[in-house]
Amino acid sequence: MEWTDDEILEAFKKPLQKEQAFNLLVSRYSKRIYWHVRRMVQEHEDANDLTQDIFIKIWNNLSEFRGDAGLYSWIYRITANETLSFLRKQQRIPVRQQEVQADPVMTAEQAMSATRDSHAILVHLEAAIAQLPDKQRQVFIMRYYDELKYEEIEQILGTSIGALKASYHHAVKKIATYLRKI
Amino acid sequence: MQKKPSDISEELEKLAPGLSSLLEDSARSVPEGYFPRLEATIQQRVRNGKVRSIRTYLYWAAAAILLVTVGTVFILNSRELTAPSFEKQLAALNEAELLTIIENEIDDLSAEELVLNGLVDDYSPLDDTQLLEAAYDAEDDIEAETTESDFFDNSLLDSLSETELLELLEDPFGI
Structure with missing residues (x-):
């Protein structure tokens, strides 16, 4: 029988079940956390380190979780904050974006032709997403890739639904414009 | 690839027609067997972290004891410096x-x-005999004083003439 988030939380409070509960939590959320982080930071190694750090933080703070929001939202909030904090510390332009921008003479047709190759699509798309401001990128990834509802994102980021929709709208337009240019 | 929820696909299609097909094609990869390894690493780090946290508590406890000791010594020394001893205060008086x-x-x-x-x-302390002697001595002193004062009074009277003595007897307060 699969445990609910509430059951995991209850078990986490009991010393004998604490580790088992946490392991369940890791199994349930590690992929989602990893992919969110990976899309934000792009590099696998960074995403790997950051995902581990996020779960250590969850382990250290879960006993203080009051249950005001859902456990998933709480975990996601930690993930979002840690990722933005990492990006701020790095203050770097992703390498892949520089690679794509290094070929300014490529026409739109050539770019579209290049995108037939799946690797090329990935490179261009990552560059397009990477050029977004951090917060906008976060909203785009949460909405499009993580498939969260605006209400859920509102709870995680504490931003109004109107502002989230505006951010998502701008993000999509910028990605489309970027891809059209190459 | 899993199909996107319709609200998300439709929203994207409205904002940027054609973009969804590109986004769906993008697939990043991870090394083979990565996620089970990731889970094991996290669990291992938590176990190691618990050991570290006990060590951390010990470090903090040791630091706290050291701080209290140093603080107490410092406070006692500064009191000694700021508040001179009784002997020092006496020495300063003229x-x-x-x-x-x-x-x-x-x-x-x-x-x-x-x-x-x-x-x-x-x-x-005086014993009974000494107390009695002291009492006699005190009595003698009083008598001596009385005699002396009487003598002084008599000598005054002796210097007066008979007329003056009579006047004195009639009006002792000189009113």
Whole structure:
């Protein structure tokens, strides 16, 4: 029988079940956390380190979780904050974006032709997403890739639904414009 | 690839037609067997972290004890520096000030304290015989004083003439 988030939380409070509960939590959320982080930071190694750090933080703070929001939202909030904090510390332009921008003479047709190759699509798309401001990128990834509802994102980021929709709208337009240019 | 929820696909299609097909094609990869390894690594780090946290508590406890010890020594030293001892305070007084203090405080001292502090030469309680002798001595002193005063009065009377004596008897207060 699969445990609910509430059951995991209850078990986490009991010393004998604490580790088992946490392991369940890791199994349930590690992929989602990893992919969110990976899309934000792009590099696998960074995403790997950051995902581990996020779960250590969850382990250290879960006993203080009051249950005001859902456990998933709480975990996601930690993930979002840690990722933005990492990006701020790095203050770097992703390498892949520089690679794509290094070929300014490529026409739109050539770019579209290049995108037939799946690797090329990935490179261009990552560059397009990477050029977004951090917060906008976060909203785009949460909405499009993580498939969260605006209400859920509102709870995680504490931003109004109107502002989230505006951010998502701008993000999509910028990605489309970027891809059209190459 | 899993199909996107319709609200998300439709929203994207409205904002940027054709973009969804590109986004769906993008697939990043991870090394083979990565996620089970990731889970194991996290669990291992948590176990190691628990050991580290106990060590951290010990470090903090040791630091707290050291801080309290150093703080106590510092406070005691600074008190000694800022508040001079009784002997130092006495040494700072001049002779007149010392005498004033002794005069003010001497009534509060017992006989033993007077002797101990060198304010009187000797002290020992008196027995009954000594008390009686002291009482006789005191009586003699009073008598001597009385005699002396009487003598003084008689000599005054002797110097008066008979007329003056009579006047004195008639009006002793000279009214």
